[in-house]
Amino acid sequence: MPVEQRRRLVTAVPGPRSIDLAARKAAAVADGVGTIVPAYVVEASGGIVVDADGNQLIDFGSGIAVTTVGNSAPAVVARVQQAVERFTHTCFMVTPYEGYVEVAERLAELTPGDHAKKTALFNSGAEAVENAIKIARVATGRSAVVCFDHAYHGRTNLTMALTAKDMPYKHGFGPFASEVYRTPMAYPYRWPGDPARVAEEAFEQFESQVHVQVGESQVAAVIIEPIQGEGGFIVPPDGFLPRLQRWCADHGAVLVADEIQTGFCRTGDWFACDHEGVVPDLITTAKGIAGGLPLAAVTGRAELMDAVHVGGLGGTYGGNPIACAAALGAIEEMETHDLTGRAREIEAIFRDRLGGIAARQPAIGDVRGRGAMMAIELVRPGSKDPDPVLTSAVARASHAQGLVVLTAGSFGNVLRFLPPLSISDELLHEGLDLIEQAFDKTAA
Ligand code: PLZ
Numbered sequence: 001m002p003v004e005q006r007r008r009l010v011t012a013v014p015g016p017r018s019i020d021l022a023a024r025k026a027a028a029v030a031d032g033v034g035t036i037v038p039a040y041v042v043e044a045s046g047g048i049v050v051d052a053d054g055n056q057l058i059d060f061g062s063g064i065a066v067t068t069v070g071n072s073a074p075a076v077v078a079r080v081q082q083a084v085e086r087f088t089h090t091c092f093m094v095t096p097y098e099g100y101v102e103v104a105e106r107l108a109e110l111t112p113g114d115h116a117k118k119t120a121l122f123n124s125g126a127e128a129v130e131n132a133i134k135i136a137r138v139a140t141g142r143s144a145v146v147c148f149d150h151a152y153h154g155r156t157n158l159t160m161a162l163t164a165k166d167m168p169y170k171h172g173f174g175p176f177a178s179e180v181y182r183t184p185m186a187y188p189y190r191w192p193g194d195p196a197r198v199a200e201e202a203f204e205q206f207e208s209q210v211h212v213q214v215g216e217s218q219v220a221a222v223i224i225e226p227i228q229g230e231g232g233f234i235v236p237p238d239g240f241l242p243r244l245q246r247w248c249a250d251h252g253a254v255l256v257a258d259e260i261q262t263g264f265c266r267t268g269d270w271f272a273c274d275h276e277g278v279v280p281d282l283i284t285t286a287k288g289i290a291g292g293l294p295l296a297a298v299t300g301r302a303e304l305m306d307a308v309h310v311g312g313l314g315g316t317y318g319g320n321p322i323a324c325a326a327a328l329g330a331i332e333e334m335e336t337h338d339l340t341g342r343a344r345e346i347e348a349i350f351r352d353r354l355g356g357i358a359a360r361q362p363a364i365g366d367v368r369g370r371g372a373m374m375a376i377e378l379v380r381p382g383s384k385d386p387d388p389v390l391t392s393a394v395a396r397a398s399h400a401q402g403l404v405v406l407t408a409g410s411f412g413n414v415l416r417f418l419p420p421l422s423i424s425d426e427l428l429h430e431g432l433d434l435i436e437q438a439f440d441k442t443a444a
Pocket residue numbers: 064123124125126127129152153154155225229230258259260261262286287
């Protein structure tokens with residue numbers, strides 16, 4: 001590994017070089033594009049991000065769950081280097097190439113279910129979600145899409161409509177796409193009903209709201225993140241996803257699993273749906289699929305995927321050859337290094353340490369997640385009132401100490417941990433020490 005796997009602070013974070021770059025950013029880049037930790041990166045690998053001032057930060061973010069195999073992972077670099085020297089682009093819709101086909105073959109093998117599957121490749125997660133809905137609509141001849149509270153599916157017009165949160169994602173950007181209906185999410189920590197029956201009650205509400213407000217026969221697709229990401233790492237209790245799967249099968253609707261954040265070993269399985277053996281009709285993937293290069297996919301039942309007329313799916317860059325090479329390299333890394341197993345080990349470390357911190361910090365209301373996708377929800381002690389102020393204070397104190405950590409949640413009160421699976425146990429523990437210290441410094 002080229003970068004020494006050690007945290008090191010040589011200046012404040014951000015340091016003078018990053019501050020200069022931030023001034024250039026302020027002058028040249030639209031303000032609407034924010035930055036969470038304004039330390040400008042020059043290099044990254046394993047569990048370390050190096051900034052322009054020479055600071056070495058511990059990475060608990062993976063560029064929002066993207067560099068699951070680590071930054072510049074060897075198999076990704078090797079395959080990208082080979083590919084980029086041969087050709088950079090032809091457009092698969094003009095003169096095709098093998099890498100695209102090979103990624104589609106691998107997705108058919110790796111995604112849940114052993115039915116005949118096909119794939120179409122795109123550039124971003126949002127684009128994959130948009131296309132999954134297009135496919136579901138053509139295949140069913142219906143238009144309604146059902147999504148969930150706290151969902152995040154992207155920033156394009158249709159995906160904004162599917163995303164639940166106003167600020168910052170939707171505010172002022174309407175009008176939004178129509179025929180989108182939202183129902184309650186099985187959110188154990190905040191479920192108002194019987195805590196032992198969250199899966200059943202949430203499903204009952206889904207079923208009755210769809211019946212009354214949409215009509216079963218109108219539903220093209222039900223789209224859900226099997227563990228919600230931006231919404232705050234909300235893990236539905238066992239039984240909720242299988243009920244949705246059965247409902248979709250019974251009513252001729254397409255179940256779309258948005259595994260853009262949860263997919264590719266992140267949760268300790270290849271896909272989060274695998275945890276309960278749920279087999280979605282369509283699955284959207286992106287992020288972890290290609291080790292940091294922009295690639296996204298819709299994979300699903302061959303008969304659904306093939307319902308769209310020739311020429312109906314595509315895009316100039318979809319399945320770019322360099323991104324496909326990167327994806328094959330990332331999958332190779334996942335297989336050779338048993339990264340599903342590594343995600344489970346990381347979960348064990350986080351559960352143990354976060355449980356210990358939560359026992360001493362009454363502001364931590366919930367510890368949850370799966371694999372290397374763990375989170376804590378912060379509340380005012382003695383209540384479940386969200387505490388976004390403390391959440392951002394803990395995040396900022398961690399950033400200052402050289403830990404890249406992200407927040408999430410509809411109420412901005414979730415600290416989420418998404419380390420690359422290539423991180424060492426030492427760096428995990430050190431990062432968790434920094435979280436613990438940040439609480440000691442900031443919590444009342
Ligand atoms: N579906 C489940 O997590 C992207 C958003 C970051 P794109 N999540 C990170 C931000 O603030 O823009 C995401 C996701 C799920 C879809 C998407 C969208 O993926 O590649 O960002 O378009």
